[in-house]
Amino acid sequence: MVSRPAARFAHLAGLVLVFAFAMFPFYWMVSSSFKDQADLLASPPMWLFEPTIKHYAEIWADQKVTAAIVNSLIVAVSTTALAVLLGTPAAYALARFEFRGKSDLWFWFISNRMISPIVLALPVYLLAQSLGLLDTHLVLILIYLTFNLPIVVWICTDQFRSIPPELEQAARLEGAKQFDVFWRIYLPLGLPGVAVSAIFSFIFSWNELLYALVLTRRNVQTAPVAATSFMSGYELPWGKIMATGTVIVLPVTIFALIVSRHMIRGLTMGATK
Amino acid sequence: MSFLKLEKIVKRFGDATVIDHVDITAERGEFVVFVGPSGCGKSTLLRMVAGLEEVSEGDIYLDGANVTDTEPASRQVSMVFQSYALFPHMSVHDNISFGLRMAKTPREEIDRRVAEAARILQIENLLQRKPRQLSGGQRQRVAIGRAIVRNPKLFLFDEPLSNLDAELRSQMRVEIARLHRDLGVTMVYVTHDQVEAMTLADRIVVLRAGKVEQIGSPADLYERPDNIFVAGFIGSPKMNFLKASVAAVNGGAVTVRHPALADDLTLPTRHAPTVQPGEDVVLGLRPEHLSVGDGGAARLALRGEFAESLGATSQLYAQTGNGETLILQVPGRRSLAAGEDIRAGFDPAQAYLFDGAGRAI
Numbered sequence: 289m290v291s292r293p294a295a296r297f298a299h300l301a302g303l304v305l306v307f308a309f310a311m312f313p314f315y316w317m318v319s320s321s322f323k324d325q326a327d328l329l330a331s332p333p334m335w336l337f338e339p340t341i342k343h344y345a346e347i348w349a350d351q352k353v354t355a356a357i358v359n360s361l362i363v364a365v366s367t368t369a370l371a372v373l374l375g376t377p378a379a380y381a382l383a384r385f386e387f388r389g390k391s392d393l394w395f396w397f398i399s400n401r402m403i404s405p406i407v408l409a410l411p412v413y414l415l416a417q418s419l420g421l422l423d424t425h426l427v428l429i430l431i432y433l434t435f436n437l438p439i440v441v442w443i444c445t446d447q448f449r450s451i452p453p454e455l456e457q458a459a460r461l462e463g464a465k466q467f468d469v470f471w472r473i474y475l476p477l478g479l480p481g482v483a484v485s486a487i488f489s490f491i492f493s494w495n496e497l498l499y500a501l502v503l504t505r506r507n508v509q510t511a512p513v514a515a516t517s518f519m520s521g522y523e524l525p526w527g528k529i530m531a532t533g534t535v536i537v538l539p540v541t542i543f544a545l546i547v548s549r550h551m552i553r554g555l556t557m558g559a560t561k
Numbered sequence: 562m563s564f565l566k567l568e569k570i571v572k573r574f575g576d577a578t579v580i581d582h583v584d585i586t587a588e589r590g591e592f593v594v595f596v597g598p599s600g601c602g603k604s605t606l607l608r609m610v611a612g613l614e615e616v617s618e619g620d621i622y623l624d625g626a627n628v629t630d631t632e633p634a635s636r637q638v639s640m641v642f643q644s645y646a647l648f649p650h651m652s653v654h655d656n657i658s659f660g661l662r663m664a665k666t667p668r669e670e671i672d673r674r675v676a677e678a679a680r681i682l683q684i685e686n687l688l689q690r691k692p693r694q695l696s697g698g699q700r701q702r703v704a705i706g707r708a709i710v711r712n713p714k715l716f717l718f719d720e721p722l723s724n725l726d727a728e729l730r731s732q733m734r735v736e737i738a739r740l741h742r743d744l745g746v747t748m749v750y751v752t753h754d755q756v757e758a759m760t761l762a763d764r765i766v767v768l769r770a771g772k773v774e775q776i777g778s779p780a781d782l783y784e785r786p787d788n789i790f791v792a793g794f795i796g797s798p799k800m801n802f803l804k805a806s807v808a809a810v811n812g813g814a815v816t817v818r819h820p821a822l823a824d825d826l827t828l829p830t831r832h833a834p835t836v837q838p839g840e841d842v843v844l845g846l847r848p849e850h851l852s853v854g855d856g857g858a859a860r861l862a863l864r865g866e867f868a869e870s871l872g873a874t875s876q877l878y879a880q881t882g883n884g885e886t887l888i889l890q891v892p893g894r895r896s897l898a899a900g901e902d903i904r905a906g907f908d909p910a911q912a913y914l915f916d917g918a919g920r921a922i
């Protein structure tokens with residue numbers, strides 16, 4: 289048998305290893321964003337260097353990147369808000385009501401995610417063009433919504449199903465209307481699921497590249513599109529790419545950290561028994 | 562018209578008839594208990610009164626109005642669920658005041674009534690806690706608090722004590738009885754524990770497989786059970802049943818014969834006897850009506866098996882010559898050697914008789 293301190297050490301070492309493996313690329317990106325071009329290309333790589341913020345100054349000066357980040361924020365926040373706003377009531381209905389065509393509807397939600405996005409790229413482009421929606425925030429919000437809504441509905445339906453039905457019945461007997469039940473019982477108790485699906489939705493909208501490339505031009509370029517636009521010419525501007533990468537990752541990280549507070553388990557503990 | 566009236570209620574789930582033409586009434590202020598074995602439809606019946614379950618056939622009247630199709634929220638009934646069903650994300654105060662807040666009651670009024678309910682249930686110091694920070698008994702009180710705070714017309718309890726340990730259960734039982742006395746409201750209470758039924762009820766409804774077996778006061782059911790099922794269900798330990806045969810029928814009396822009986826036993830019948838000489842009947846004897854020795858006018862010859870002492874009383878297990886087991890409940894501590902011959906006595910007036918179909922005669 290392994291002694292306790294030894295087991296603890298092995299556990300700790302394992303954690304450190306996983307942490308290092310997961311975080312190293314991230315560290316490399318952030319640290320590279322503070323190196324100048326010569327240090328960046330040095331071989332062997334430089335661990336200690338004179339930090340510089342000139343890449344950040346550069347992307348700040350370059351209207352394109354800041355504008356792209358604002359565009360991304362508008363699109364990701366709107367999509368996520370809409371997906372949660374529309375998806376949670378749908379999830380409540382799917383979780384707790386019996387109605388005709390329920391299972392068909394359910395399958396339809398799932399099947400939306402089965403199609404490879406590239407298959408739809410051209411039809412969607414033509415549709416957007418004839419509707420005059422190309423290069424607008426709206427077209428991205430709408431198309432991302434079609435991808436995010438099923439995720440929100442799935443996760444939240446599952447979450448809402450796990451809430452004891454007696455809670456709803458008790459609320460009904462206490463005089464709560466349909467909306468009160470949803471708002472005061474299901475939403476707060478389903479918060480972990482709502483939070484997870486909101487994070488998924490935000491990350492997806494924030495990172496999406498294909499439709500952003502196809503459907504936008506100069507006005508509504510999103511951050512991933514802006515980042516790829518550096519990859520042309522003879523010499524890659526590594527520092528600028530890394531700085532842009534860091535700036536792009538930041539909002540998602542902050543959003544995920546804020547929302548993950550709600551991803552706790554056992555929220556319904558104490559309801560029954 | 563009765564305060565609460567269930568008229569020819571039928572409930573079907575798909576093809577299965579779970580409640581089959583049930584008629585029940587409750588007067589204002591009455592404490593009515595539904596008892597019956599697991600799965601007999603007690604909860605379903607209660608949930609139909611609450612409006613949580615649709616009625617397949619029949620009508621429900623509450624306080625003079627037909628509420629069969631009324632929304633649960635508009636029926637002004639409160640229910641305490643078996644699982645408590647507290648809102649886990651709300652404090653005790655918010656749980657109790659939920660209904661008042663839904664009804665847009667003014668704040669001061671809410672605080673006053675919550676404080677009053679908390680005082681009655683002795684949970685004043687718990688108002689800021691969340692349900693998960695409470696013990697089972699405290700959760701039960703909060704669930705009751707949520708029910709009483711709105712002054713409903715009718716209280717429904719679905720096995721509210723079944724999750725509690727024995728001591729807490731008897732304590733809460735007394736508190737519910739006190740609550741009923743103090744508030745004077747009508748209560749319908751579901752349990753499969755006949756002790757709760759006997760101690761709490763003004764009127765007991767015994768259900769079996771979706772049908773009413775008998776309705777009556779605890780004393781009625783104990784003294785005059787309509788059939789073998791009710792006789793076996795009410796009373797603890799359970800009534801002893803002996804297979805006897807009819808020796809003679811004489812106007813309003815039946816004489817029965819059983820090998821363990823010293824003499825043929827003649828019992829008065831409740832109705833004109835429907836049995837014929839030679840027919841099989843069942844003789845019912847309550848354990849507490851049997852004594853050891855020469856007491857009582859009727860005698861049984863038994864062979865002892867073993868004894869269980871409960872302190873104040875002992876339960877003696879004994880067998881008749883043809884292998885039927887009887888329980889005798891006698892005062893004090895008494896030991897019993899296996900195989901010991903015992904003579905048991907009882908008063909014929911306290912014996913019950915059932916025909917082959919299980920109906921009391």
Ligand SMILES: Nc1ncnc2c1ncn2[C@@H]1O[C@H](COP(=O)(O)OP(=O)(O)OP(=O)(O)O)[C@@H](O)[C@H]1O
Nearest residue numbers: 574577579597598599600601602603604605606753
């Ligand atoms: N939603 C449902 N669908 C189908 N059958 C049901 C449903 N609810 C209850 N039943 C059936 O109805 C019968 C009565 O159930 P009910 O819950 O009323 O019993 P109960 O007397 O309360 O039992 P217990 O003492 O175990 O709580 C059972 O046979 C049960 O299987």
Ligand SMILES: [Mg+2]
Nearest residue numbers: 603604605720
């Ligand atoms: Mg039940």
